[in-house]
Amino acid sequence: MHISLRIGEDKANVSLAGGTLAGRAVASLKGAGLDPFIVTKRDRPVEIEGVEVLVEPDEPHHPLAGVAAAIRSASELPVIVLACDLPLLPSAYFAWLADHASGTVIPCPGGQAQPLAGRYRPGDLEAVESALREEASAKFAVAQLSPTLVGDAELARF
Numbered sequence: 001m002h003i004s005l006r007i008g009e010d011k012a013n014v015s016l017a018g019g020t021l022a023g024r025a026v027a028s029l030k031g032a033g034l035d036p037f038i039v040t041k042r043d044r045p046v047e048i049e050g051v052e053v054l055v056e057p058d059e060p061h062h063p064l065a066g067v068a069a070a071i072r073s074a075s076e077l078p079v080i081v082l083a084c085d086l087p088l089l090p091s092a093y094f095a096w097l098a099d100h101a102s103g104t105v106i107p108c109p110g111g112q113a114q115p116l117a118g119r120y121r122p123g124d125l126e127a128v129e130s131a132l133r134e135e136a137s138a139k140f141a142v143a144q145l146s147p148t149l150v151g152d153a154e155l156a157r158f
Helices: 021-031 063-074 091-099 122-134 138-143
Strands: 038-040 053-055 105-107 148-150
Touching: 021 091, 038 063, 053 063, 063 122, 063 138, 122 138
Parallel strands: 038 053, 105 148
Antiparallel strands: none
């Protein structure tokens, strides 16, 4: 099983405030009126009642592998991505992302892109898969998409 080296266990099932990290992420997305699904590897089972689980390929082990699987699964729809280890992002942020007219949108608190808490277009799949093949970092790969970057001033309202 793949575990977090810093936490010492699979992050999705870590307990936090009476639930799990994955459960809090799902609740945040549902609170935004979205219909979330979970993307995970076969060796990292996550179960939340009423939530579909999509198993991504075993390789590569890269943060963008789940993004690519989600984009493929959503077909022609944009995808809102939220990593389970970002459990404190508010539902209002995700509701805003869902309504955002622009294409790819990535938050940049403190000037640091957070590619696992953003909105991706179906057309981003080719670039994300290319980054996976090249083993590029998630931040480098997302920069190639020319996303709308959301800075501190705009994020402060959430």
